[in-house]
Amino acid sequence: MRIALFITCVNDLVFPGTGRAVVRILERLGHTVDFPPEQTCCGQAHANSGYRAEAMPLVRRFVDTFAGYDAIVTPSGSCTAMVREAYPRLAAGDHGLAAQVAAVAPRVFELSELLVDVLGVTDVGAHFPHRVTYHPTCHGLRMLHLGDKPERLLRAVGGIELTELPGADECCGFGGTFALKNAGVSAAMLADKCDAACGTGADFLAAADNSCLAHIGGGLSRRDGPRAIHYAEILAATKEDS
Amino acid sequence: MTGTGNIVAALPFPTAAKPKLADSQLRDNLRRATHTIRDKRLRTVAELPEWERLRLAGAAIKDDVLARLPELLVEFEAAATAAGATVHWARDAAEACGIAVDLALSTGTREVVKIKSMATQEIGLNEALEAVGITPIETDLAELIVQLAGDTPSHILVPAIHYNRHQIRELFARRMPGVDLDALTDDPAALAEAARRHLRARFFSARVAISGANFAIAETGTLVVVESEGNGRMCLTLPETLISVVGVEKILPTVRDLDVFLQLLPRSSTGERMNPYTSAWTGVTPGDGPQQVHVILVDNGRSDVLADPVGRQALRCIRCSACLNVCPVYERVGGHAYGSVYPGPIGAILSPQLSGAGANATLPFASTLCGACFEACPVRIDIPEVLVHLRQEIVAAAGATPERAAMRAAAWVLRDRRRYSAALRAARRFAAPLRLVGRPDAVRHLPWPLTRWSASRDTPLPARETFREWWSRERA
Ligand code: SF4
Numbered sequence: 001m002r003i004a005l006f007i008t009c010v011n012d013l014v015f016p017g018t019g020r021a022v023v024r025i026l027e028r029l030g031h032t033v034d035f036p037p038e039q040t041c042c043g044q045a046h047a048n049s050g051y052r053a054e055a056m057p058l059v060r061r062f063v064d065t066f067a068g069y070d071a072i073v074t075p076s077g078s079c080t081a082m083v084r085e086a087y088p089r090l091a092a093g094d095h096g097l098a099a100q101v102a103a104v105a106p107r108v109f110e111l112s113e114l115l116v117d118v119l120g121v122t123d124v125g126a127h128f129p130h131r132v133t134y135h136p137t138c139h140g141l142r143m144l145h146l147g148d149k150p151e152r153l154l155r156a157v158g159g160i161e162l163t164e165l166p167g168a169d170e171c172c173g174f175g176g177t178f179a180l181k182n183a184g185v186s187a188a189m190l191a192d193k194c195d196a197a198c199g200t201g202a203d204f205l206a207a208a209d210n211s212c213l214a215h216i217g218g219g220l221s222r223r224d225g226p227r228a229i230h231y232a233e234i235l236a237a238t239k240e241d242s
Numbered sequence: 243m244t245g246t247g248n249i250v251a252a253l254p255f256p257t258a259a260k261p262k263l264a265d266s267q268l269r270d271n272l273r274r275a276t277h278t279i280r281d282k283r284l285r286t287v288a289e290l291p292e293w294e295r296l297r298l299a300g301a302a303i304k305d306d307v308l309a310r311l312p313e314l315l316v317e318f319e320a321a322a323t324a325a326g327a328t329v330h331w332a333r334d335a336a337e338a339c340g341i342a343v344d345l346a347l348s349t350g351t352r353e354v355v356k357i358k359s360m361a362t363q364e365i366g367l368n369e370a371l372e373a374v375g376i377t378p379i380e381t382d383l384a385e386l387i388v389q390l391a392g393d394t395p396s397h398i399l400v401p402a403i404h405y406n407r408h409q410i411r412e413l414f415a416r417r418m419p420g421v422d423l424d425a426l427t428d429d430p431a432a433l434a435e436a437a438r439r440h441l442r443a444r445f446f447s448a449r450v451a452i453s454g455a456n457f458a459i460a461e462t463g464t465l466v467v468v469e470s471e472g473n474g475r476m477c478l479t480l481p482e483t484l485i486s487v488v489g490v491e492k493i494l495p496t497v498r499d500l501d502v503f504l505q506l507l508p509r510s511s512t513g514e515r516m517n518p519y520t521s522a523w524t525g526v527t528p529g530d531g532p533q534q535v536h537v538i539l540v541d542n543g544r545s546d547v548l549a550d551p552v553g554r555q556a557l558r559c560i561r562c563s564a565c566l567n568v569c570p571v572y573e574r575v576g577g578h579a580y581g582s583v584y585p586g587p588i589g590a591i592l593s594p595q596l597s598g599a600g601a602n603a604t605l606p607f608a609s610t611l612c613g614a615c616f617e618a619c620p621v622r623i624d625i626p627e628v629l630v631h632l633r634q635e636i637v638a639a640a641g642a643t644p645e646r647a648a649m650r651a652a653a654w655v656l657r658d659r660r661r662y663s664a665a666l667r668a669a670r671r672f673a674a675p676l677r678l679v680g681r682p683d684a685v686r687h688l689p690w691p692l693t694r695w696s697a698s699r700d701t702p703l704p705a706r707e708t709f710r711e712w713w714s715r716e717r718a
Contacts, residue, residue, distance in 0.1 A: 007709045007710075009656065009662075011709060012666060012708050012709045012710060013666050013669060013670070013704045013705065013708055014702050014703070014704055014705060015702070015705070016705045016707060016708055016709035016712055017705070019709040019712075019713075020709070020712060035710070035713045035717070037659060037710060037713075037714075037718075038659050039659075040656045040657070040658075040659060040662040041656045041662075043653075043656075045649075045652075046649055046652070046653060047630065048611060048630055048633075049633060049637070049645075049649065050630065050632075050633030050634040050635075050636060050637035050638075051634075051637060051646070051649045051653070052634050054649050054650060054652075054653035055653070057653065057657045058653065058656055058657065061656075061657065086630075089627070138610070138611075138612035138613055138614075139613070141613075142612070142613035142614065142616070142617050143613060169614075170570055171570045171610050171612035171614070173570070173610060174610065175609070175610025175611060175612070176610075176611075177607075178607065178609065178610045178611075179694075179695055180691070180692075180694050180695060181256065181604075181607050182255070182256050182259065182571070182607070182608060183256075183694035183695070183697065183698075184256065184259060184260055184263045185256075185259055185263065185571055185574050185575060185608075186610075186698075187697065187698040188263055188269075188574045189570055189571075189574060189610075190698060190699065191698075214701075214702050215699060217700075217702070218684070218698075218699025218700045218701060218702070219698060219699045221684060221699075221700040222698075222699070222700060
């Protein structure tokens with residue numbers, strides 16, 4: 001199977017460790033990962049803020065870049081949802097593009113979907129001897145319907161102690177430009193999420209999207225709370241690391 | 243024709259939200275109330291294994307209605323008229339108020355009893371009645387609370403959701419004429435009893451009642467009101483004249499369609515399996531109930547909404563308020579921040595559409611697109627889809643803004659791999675001197691306008707090596 005990694009722009013620049021973790025996990029499972037260098041960004045920020053015309057060239061770039069692969073994996077629930085859910089809508093008026101989207105979009109998977117549904121693995125041979133709580137991000141939860149896939153992967157990690165996050169399914173308040181346009185509401189939602197996370201006594205708060213994690217982690221770093229971490233980095237960790 | 247009335251917010255959402263965010267009592271009240279209804283809804287919805295099929299059926303019936311609305315409205319008019327009702331048509335709020343006020347005036351009454359109704363809120367009927375010296379008396383308990391307080395509703399179903407029972411007791415003690423102060427505790431039963439005594443006299447003296455309708459059946463000309471308290475039924479049966487103000491999208495083709503909606507509505511709105519009172523009336527029954535029955539069919543912007551293939555799904559709404567109760571934004575600020583009579587997620591897509599381009603331009607941005615509203619909506623309105631759709635229209639109408647310039651520039655960089663890589667390198671170099679002491683991967687303070695972000699969060703900085711740099715060093 002030809003697996004391509006879509007790193008996403010935020011991960012490329014700010015969280016490259018998450019991308020390295022995905023590569024490490026898949027190679028440990030015996031797969032080869034390709035990184036098509038033509039990739040840039042899925043256009044989510046543009047499309048969600050109302051800049052459709054600006055997003056369109058990025059839609060085209062994405063489908064051109066990833067056309068030849070059996071599976072495209074990305075460590076971001078919201079970027080996966082952007083490609084799978086929003087691209088068909090954006091491309092609707094353009095027959096050629098719509099066909100390209102229809103061919104590529106269903107093969108884009110969030111990491112847990114690739115591991116559990118496509119590769120049939122829940123134990124990726126990881127070891128992480130810490131207390132972890134999991135925040136299922138909105139797009140992963142309600143657009144991709146990831147269900148408990150990330151938690152199933154985490155539960156199989158050696159040494160881990162998973163603890164439940166109260167109000168886990170409630171939005172953290174990030175929402176892209178929402179955090180700037182409605183900064184007060186965003187901060188109020190963040191405060192509640194941080195309260196819940198701190199109450200768990202966990203060492204780490206894990207999620208499947210570094211954008212939400214940057215927001216939650218930015219709030220947590222001003223308190224004595226858990227550290228934000230992408231769950232791929234937990235799945236990549238082994239006994240030798242700890 | 244653009245809608246008018248109480249659908250346009252006076253203040254931008256972020257401005258109106260600010261004082262609400264600072265009110266911790268309000269946030270407590272909202273949190274408690276919305277979570278209670280939300281949990282109850284989840285429990286009763288989970289009892290029905292066919293819930294998803296019911297939602298699909300509800301959406302399909304409403305879509306069918308929207309596809310042939312003019313024809314169904316004419317069918318309704320013919321059936322209602324044949325049954326002895328008088329049907330009036332109103333293009334906007336002013337016309338609808340004009341008709342209702344004239345009808346009320348012609349009876350010579352000084353007082354009308356009212357059933358809680360979003361349509362009359364929308365057109366500002368109470369204000370119009372007061373202007374000609376007619377006193378409207380709200381008979382729904384929560385609506386009465388709001389009226390006594392001289393306040394405006396803050397929730398579609400529970401207009402007084404922003405008050406707790408201690409605050410309501412204080413209000414009754416101060417504002418309810420003739421209330422028995424000794425019997426008045428803040429126990430919900432005592433409060434309800436006080437309201438019952440207060441209203442009883444009005445029911446028996448009122449000659450005119452004003453209602454809305456949850457459903458209007460085209461086949462038979464029947465109107466349906468669904469409620470919990472029974473006060474609505476008193477209004478529907480005791481007075482001589484009944485005036486019903488009905489949005490044109492309330493039509494259902496046949497009586498059988500009620501089967502779906504009488505299951506969807508109570509579970510979604512109050513979390514009850516069945517609402518306590520469902521009243522249906524068709525025109526006039528000689529010798530029984532109101533002998534003058536008027537129906538005012540109100541457009542007020544709905545035809546424009548209907549013309550938009552993406553936005554029209556907002557007209558499926560049955561005003562259950564489930565989307566408000568699950569919305570994290572609504573939960574923090576309450577309904578008043580939305581300005582319009584339609585608050586929360588449905589308000590964020592309905593108010594801007596009803597009132598036309600330009601008005602309410604901040605409402606579609608008052609959402610994180612978390613999707614909780616879509617998941618809860620019994621008629622499957624994809625609210626996030628419509629929000630993004632409306633954002634596109636608003637952004638396009640705004641023309642050249644600094645935000646557009648920034649979005650354009652970012653898109654230009656992201657369109658090309660070399661420009662993109664160069665930008666990543668530049669960002670990485672720029673970040674180097676900003677690193678926070680103690681946490682070298684984050685920064686605490688950002689310059690304006692990003693202070694809106696950094697006021698409550700540290701900001702992660704670009705990594706020392708981008709992923710693609712690592713890849714070409716290690717793998718390529
Ligand atoms: S949009 Fe849906 S959930 Fe919200 S009030 Fe209308 S019907 Fe209910």
